[in-house]
Amino acid sequence: MRILGIETSCDETATAVVEDGTKILSNVVASSQELHQKTGGIIPEIAAREQIRCIIPVIEETIKPFSHSAIDALAVTVGPGLIGSLLVGVETAKTLSYVWHKPIIPVNHLVAHIYANWLESKPEFPAIALVVSGGHTDLVLMKNHPSKGRDKLRWLGGTRDDAAGECFDKCARVLGLGYPGGPAISAAAEKFTISNCKATSSAYFQFPIKLPRPMIETEDFDFSFSGLKTAVINEVKKLKDNQQFNNITIQQLSFEIQEAITDVLVEKTIRAAEKFKVKSILLAGGVAANKRLREKMKLEIGNWKLEIDLHVPPPPLCTDNAAYIASFAFFNFKPLPWKKIKVEPGLTITGEV
Ligand code: KG4
Ligand code: ZN
Numbered sequence: 001m002r003i004l005g006i007e008t009s010c011d012e013t014a015t016a017v018v019e020d021g022t023k024i025l026s027n028v029v030a031s032s033q034e035l036h037q038k039t040g041g042i043i044p045e046i047a048a049r050e051q052i053r054c055i056i057p058v059i060e061e062t063i064k065p066f067s068h069s070a071i072d073a074l075a076v077t078v079g080p081g082l083i084g085s086l087l088v089g090v091e092t093a094k095t096l097s098y099v100w101h102k103p104i105i106p107v108n109h110l111v112a113h114i115y116a117n118w119l120e121s122k123p124e125f126p127a128i129a130l131v132v133s134g135g136h137t138d139l140v141l142m143k144n145h146p147s148k149g150r151d152k153l154r155w156l157g158g159t160r161d162d163a164a165g166e167c168f169d170k171c172a173r174v175l176g177l178g179y180p181g182g183p184a185i186s187a188a189a190e191k192f193t194i195s196n197c198k199a200t201s202s203a204y205f206q207f208p209i210k211l212p213r214p215m216i217e218t219e220d221f222d223f224s225f226s227g228l229k230t231a232v233i234n235e236v237k238k239l240k241d242n243q244q245f246n247n248i249t250i251q252q253l254s255f256e257i258q259e260a261i262t263d264v265l266v267e268k269t270i271r272a273a274e275k276f277k278v279k280s281i282l283l284a285g286g287v288a289a290n291k292r293l294r295e296k297m298k299l300e301i302g303n304w305k306l307e308i309d310l311h312v313p314p315p316p317l318c319t320d321n322a323a324y325i326a327s328f329a330f331f332n333f334k335p336l337p338w339k340k341i342k343v344e345p346g347l348t349i350t351g352e353v
Contacts, residue, residue: 005326008089009081013054015062016322021330030054048084075329078106079344086343094338103335110349112328113284116313124279133285134165147332157221167225192251211260289315
């Protein structure tokens with residue numbers, strides 16, 4: 001079965017054709033990220049206007065190799081996301097469903113992120129999924145595909161304030177590293193690690209900055225990242241007051257931010273995997289593209305001597321795209337009449353669509 005996925009929840013206009021939930025036949029992503037770099041964050045109105053500009057050309061490019069009769073169904077993100085952006089994808093998908101006489105499956109963007117793992121491998125249930133995106137941080141237990149029953153996807157915990165991606169983005173802004181913050185902090189941290197190895201009287205020891213690992217000791221599976229951001233603001237202020245805010249201290253702080261965020265994410269995920277005796281750990285969402293997170297998760301599975309398969313999608317499939325939207329729809333094939341489909345900007349990971 002070939003499904004055309006449509007994803008417009010934020011600043012990416014993405015469409016893809018995926019066969020049987022696993023094989024990407026065509027995958028196109030247009031991003032308005034460059035526009036948002038100028039403002040250091042997303043302005044919803046600008047993102048929505050870009051969605052309108054891009055949606056038809058992106059669909060045309062995606063289905064160029066096929067006639068529409070080769071497509072069996074449509075899948076579209078209905079939430080969560082920015083209402084203006086979501087509306088563009090949802091109304092386009094409904095129109096195509098009506099005109100082409102194809103079934104349409106409404107998709108929860110957060111659960112769908114996890115399906116990037118089915119595009120590269122065949123994860124076994126039960127699984128713990130860590131979904132870390134720009135606006136969400138959730139830890140869920142997956143006993144099977146969610147459409148198989150109400151209890152198949154169980155929410156274990158999530159962030160009480162800022163999401164992990166949001167923390168990367170906000171800290172990057174404080175450091176003057178631009179948007180999106182995750183890749184920028186990761187690149188700066190890597191430079192610091194290299195320069196630290198070379199230096200004899202290393203910058204790291206001259207400015208030993210240690211940031212908190214919020215909630216790392218708590219028994220629950222919740223997270224909190226806003227305190228970390230405040231700690232970074234305070235450190236930057238101190239460095240500026242002492243005329244020590246420079247490239248080296250920026251790199252050093254980036255290194256420590258990345259270590260603090262990934263330490264907490266890894267610790268809680270491994271503890272959940274141990275507790276629920278799962279067969280797989282699935283990383284998902286934009287932050288899952290982080291190299292250090294992937295490395296540390298693998299290392300900790302080894303340290304805990306857990307017989308668990310770690311699944312990590314390649315970085316371009318971690319960030320927003322429509323291939324995982326189509327994959328989710330294949331494994332959770334629940335079409336609705338197009339008239340019943342509506343945007344759900346505030347949808348949670350366990351929210352029904
Ligand atoms: O899943 P995603 O592409 O969009 C949302 O649904 O939010 O996630 C975007 C988030 C941003 O916060 C971005 O800074 C973060 O993912 N991100 C990363 C990396 N690449 C993207 N964070 C850390 N390291 C990365 N390499
Ligand atoms: Zn996303």
